[in-house]
Amino acid sequence: MNMRFVLLTPLFALILAACGGETEAPSANVMSAGGASAPSMSAQAAEGRVLFGECGICHQVDPSKGHRIGPNLYGVYGSPAARHADFRYSKAMQNSGIVWTEETLDPYLENPAKYVRGGRMAYRGQSDPEKRKALIEYLKTLTDETAGTANAE
Numbered sequence: 483m484n485m486r487f488v489l490l491t492p493l494f495a496l497i498l499a500a501c502g503g504e505t506e507a508p509s510a511n512v513m514s515a516g517g518a519s520a521p522s523m524s525a526q527a528a529e530g531r532v533l534f535g536e537c538g539i540c541h542q543v544d545p546s547k548g549h550r551i552g553p554n555l556y557g558v559y560g561s562p563a564a565r566h567a568d569f570r571y572s573k574a575m576q577n578s579g580i581v582w583t584e585e586t587l588d589p590y591l592e593n594p595a596k597y598v599r600g601g602r603m604a605y606r607g608q609s610d611p612e613k614r615k616a617l618i619e620y621l622k623t624l625t626d627e628t629a630g631t632a633n634a635e
């Protein structure tokens with residue numbers, strides 16, 4: 483798991499670099515960004531980015547990447563559940579009618595199996611409300627809107 487997190491870190495740096503308006507961030511930016519938090523990211527979101535290490539096993543956050551065990555989460559905040567046509571969501575998720583906001587992400591991340599019964603996310607849940615809040619703040623940053631441009635999706 484640690485290995486995976488280490489591998490993902492440059493990926494986050496790429497996304498931060500992408501805040502400059504570049505969607506296909508050149509690999510050289512990995513060095514200059516260095517994994518430091520971007521000025522636009524709050525301390526809470528930065529904490530969420532670290533906590534996201536355990537989600538990154540299953541979820542990509544780079545919009546140019548595909549899905550893993552779980553769907554790509556770029557732009558998930560504010561979007562309806564099961565929005566990716568090329569990901570095989572559970573029937574439960576497809577029929578949930580959920581829109582991902584603070585109100586829905588909080589109970590889902592606390593206990594995915596309970597909030598979406600029959601759902602497929604094999605994550606035990608985060609019991610600490612502060613950590614869930616941090617994760618949600620991080621998910622909010624996964625959008626072009628933080629760069630002042632329209633969300634591509």
Ligand code: HEC
Pocket residue numbers: 534536537538539540541551552553555558562563564565566570571572573574575576582591598600601602603604605608617
């Ligand atoms: C073991 C793999 C796994 C882990 C770990 C995991 N997820 Fe998921 N996640 C999934 C799968 C699979 C789905 C699709 C669920 C379904 O179809 O019922 C999903 C769905 C989601 C969705 C809904 C996406 C959509 O397009 O509607 C969100 C949001 C989400 N996960 C966030 C997280 C966060 C945040 C974490 C870490 C705290 C996390 N997940 C950890 C596998 C995982």
